[in-house]
Structure formats: structure tokens, C-alpha cells
Amino acid sequence: MTIEVRDKRFGVVAVEKGFITKEQLFDALRIQVEENLSDRPHRLIGHILIRLGHLSHEQADEVLIAMRKKD
Helix, strand or coil: CCCCHHHCCHHHHHHHCCCCCHHHHHHHHHHHHHHHHCCCCCCCHHHHHHHHCCCCHHHHHHHHHHHHCCC
């Protein structure tokens, strides 16, 4: 059984496309968890990655398009 692109999480697709590294994803996830545990507003991983400069808006759009595709 394979996992289709639309069933994968944003960060996994971004890594698979070569837009970010695993380490950059883990850094963004750490930030997201820390913010959530501090009762700060929840931010999506894509927004965090863009803010960190690891991902461009165009790349984020490409990830979202890939996640929506039905093969």
C-alpha cells in the first residue's frame, strides 16, 4: 500500500520535492509545538517555513497544488 501525495502532510511533500531538508522541517515542527504549548496562536508549518526563509511562497503553492491533485 502506498501513500498518495494528497494523503501526506505539507512538510513531507515539501521535503520530497526537495524544497526543504528534514532538519528544516524538524525545526519548523519544534517551533510549532513550542508555540502551541505556550498558548500562542497556531501557525501552519508552511507559514513557519516561509517566515524562516526556508520556503518561498511559490514553493508553498506548489506543495499545496501537489497535495490537491488526484492521480
